[in-house]
Amino acid sequence: MDNLLTEPRLDRTKIAVYKKGEEPSDVLYWLSRPPIERLLALESIRAEYNQWQYGTEQGFQRVYRVVKRKRR
Numbered sequence: 001m002d003n004l005l006t007e008p009r010l011d012r013t014k015i016a017v018y019k020k021g022e023e024p025s026d027v028l029y030w031l032s033r034p035p036i037e038r039l040l041a042l043e044s045i046r047a048e049y050n051q052w053q054y055g056t057e058q059g060f061q062r063v064y065r066v067v068k069r070k071r072r
Contacts, residue, residue, distance in 0.1 A: 018024070030038055 030041075033041075
């Protein structure tokens with residue numbers, strides 16, 4: 001399980017060829033995976049999309065500061 005947290009990898013040991021329209025459902029595959037693996041895959045997809053869409057530019061668009069107020 002620790003290996004999942006440090007290094008998300010694609011399993012390239014299993015390859016199958018299907019005819020168009022006879023592919024198995026991706027939903028069944030992802031439901032068979034542990035929740036942590038699903039979240040890591042989602043985070044990987046999100047990071048790849050953000051890199052593609054926004055490049056190396058990350059962070060807030062504006063500078064924010066926290067203002068502490070007295071309680072009333």
